[in-house]
Amino acid sequence: MSITPRGMSLQEAYRNYSEGKFLVNRKYQRKLVWTVDEKEYLIDSIINDLPIPLILLAQTDDGKLEIIDGLQRMNAIISFVENRFSIHGKYFDTKQSSRAKQSAEEGIFVPITDDTQLLDAKVCANFLDYQLAITIYPTDNEAEITDIFGRINSGGKQLSPQEKRQAGMLDVLSDTVRKVSSEIRGDSSKDILDLAEMPEISIDSNRENIGYGLIAEDIFWCKNGIIWKKQLRDSEDEEMILDIIASIVKDEPLAKSRELFNKIYNIENNEHKEFNSLLVKYGVDRIMHEIKVTFSLIEGVFEDQNTSIINVVNPKSRNPVKESFYSIFMSFFHLIVKEEKSPADSAEIVKALHGLQKKMTSTANYSVTPDREKNINLTTGLIQKYFVKKDPPVLRHGAGLALDFENSIRRAKIESNRYECKQGFYDLSNTRDLNENLYDEIIETICGIANIGPEEDGFLFIGVADKEADAKRIQVLDRIDYKTINQRHIVGIDRELELQKGSLDDYINRLLNKISKSNLSEPLKSQVLSQLDVIDYKGLTVLRLRVPRQKELSFVDKKSFVRENSNTIELDGPKLVAISKLFN
Structure with missing residues (x-):
């Protein structure tokens, strides 16, 4: 196969970007880190x-371009054109690009319009040229693309060991x-973006303020002093997750080392085969759920006491507390998953x-299995x-789902x-009337989400306002303090239980009865009815x-719906035919 490099002007690159032609596959690409x-x-x-390094793309069947190598460079170019940062105090003049x-x-984006802050028009024109x-590699075969990425980056000096x-x-x-x-970082997304x-879904910091969606200081790992921002950007959190997963499936603390991690990721080694086999046997969905629930409950315990893990286990330290966290996690995991217990007293646990x-057995990197076992047993004994015991177990209910919910x-x-x-079924007028029509809207929305395509599940939340004005109105009407996640506002439904003068079960049963008696088609109806959390x-x-x-x-009934952005629309003839082809 002959692959010949060619030129692409920055003007063409920005046009491709604005038309949504550049894709990123998160299965192998790292986050934006520059x-x-x-x-x-x-x-x-x-x-x-x-000259700058070559950019390698793969062309998909639909004419789009998956970025194999050059993600950071391409983002930098686009960000500069869109006035996200300046060069020597001067911004790109967006008037020079239609x-x-x-x-x-x-x-x-919001353009800079002050001419004194803009680069000379000729400089901008040359930049675009x-x-x-x-x-452009002519394949969209994921295995081939991933292999190319691995070959390019296997010796890359800028990649961390885990990357x-x-x-x-x-x-x-x-x-x-x-x-x-x-999931733990909060940058969960579909694979192709x-x-x-x-x-x-990339990581910013309070100091840098690049404009990315996640703030390192707010992410579980950094907030609790387990690792710091640079380590997070170098994917050391993934090393810790590997350590945890390997320990769980092997049913003993891993004798961790960089050499062992390298062997686990080398398909030629027995360790690779062993741990992949153990994970499959344990169950991927099972372990993901159990780990996320454990993280949710650990975070909840320390947040309840308005403190962090580092401030508790090693006060006044500025060194990350990786191994202390490992012991805490494995201890919580044992109590929550194996013994099906729930934390009952956050204050006493933290105390x-x-x-x-300082109480833990210390060896080089705490990597010896017997010493790690001692540390886990010590931690378990303390808490x-x-x-x-609770019924139902927290593993399948309530606070244990918090991390999933946030993501x-x-x-x-x-x-x-x-x-x-x-936000709920009662309107926000002074009379607080029940909006019966909302049940029908929800049923149509369920249908619309299901018709997006067969790739992924969707979700509908009740007790979450998507407008801050509604959240503030609820705060006034119902005297609750709402929580905000990424411009969505958690207001809960507890306030509506008082309005309906009934129990949570009554509230849920009313919703489920409406869905059950609706003309929503099967098997969707039955599946939705069995999947309310x-x-x-x-x-x-x-x-x-x-x-x-x-x-x-x-x-x-005889109508079909689909979602376009956040709107639910009824499908007409041509659209109905087009959407139906997604399921062929």
Whole structure:
């Protein structure tokens, strides 16, 4: 196969970007990690007409371009055109690009209009004419693309050890590590994203303020002092998730080391085969759920006491508390998953863990299995009396679903067609009337979400307002303090139980009866009825209806619906035919 590099002007690159042609596959691509300084350095090279490294793309069957190598560079170029940062105090003049001007007019970004802050028009014109060295690989075979990425990056000096391990890997273990890590960080998303969506799931910091969607200091790992921002960007959180998964499936603490991690990720080694086999036997869905529930409850315990793990286990320290956290996690996991208990007294648990790090057995990197077992047993002994049996177990109910819930709310911003939020069934007028029509809207929305396509499930939340004005109105009317996640506002339904003068069961049964008696087609109706979860999110009760992916088009009576962004629309003849083809 002959592959010849060609030139692509930055003007053409921005046009492709604005038309949604650049794709990013998160199965092998890392997040956006460049600092503003690194972006400025690249732009300075382009303005000075210096060569920059080749960008490698793969062309898909529908004519789109998957970025194999060059993600950071491409994002830097697009960000500069869209005035996200300046070079030597000067911004790109968006008037020099009709596409950029159009994007600004559509509200995609806010342009700099002060002429004194803009680069000279000639500089901007030359910038747009700059030719990127592009190679387009004519395949959309995921295995081939991932192999190419792995070969390119296996010796890459800029990749961290864990990123090098993940490069080119498509096995069960590496995929599970990636997915669980994304859930914990809060950047969970579909596998294939538009390049424009990448900033939303990339990591910023309070100091840098690049404009990415996640703030490192707010992410579980950094907030609790387990690892710091640079380590997070270097994917050391994924190393910790690998350590946890391997320990769970092997049913003993891993004798961790960099060498062992390398072997686990090398398909030629027995360790790779062993841990992939153990994971499959244990169950991917099972382990993902158990780990996420355990994380949710650990976070809840420390948040209840308004403290962090580092401040409890090693006060006044500035060193990350990786191994202390490992012991805490494995102890919680044992009590929650194996003994099916729930934390009953956050204050006493936190008190018992005070100064834990100094009590632990210390060896080089805490990597010896017997010593790790001692540390886990020590931790369990300190906290186990503050855990109790509950029915139903927290593993399948309530607060244990908090992490899943947070990630769903975050995903709703970039996948708005698969997620719908309703504040409740009572309107926000002074008379607080029950909105009976909302039940019909919900049924049509369920149908619309199911008809997006057979790739993924969707969700509908009750007790979440998508408008801040509604949340503030509820705060006044019902005297509740709402919580905000990524511009969605958690208001709960507890307040509506008082309005209906009934129990939570009454509230749920009313909704389920409406769905049951509706003309929503099968098997969708039965599946939705069996997949309602009650989530306890920081003292606020939220209902979650899962809309399972379907194998065929769904209907409400003789009508069919689909979601377009956050709107539910009825399908007419041509659209009905087009949507039905998605299920063939």
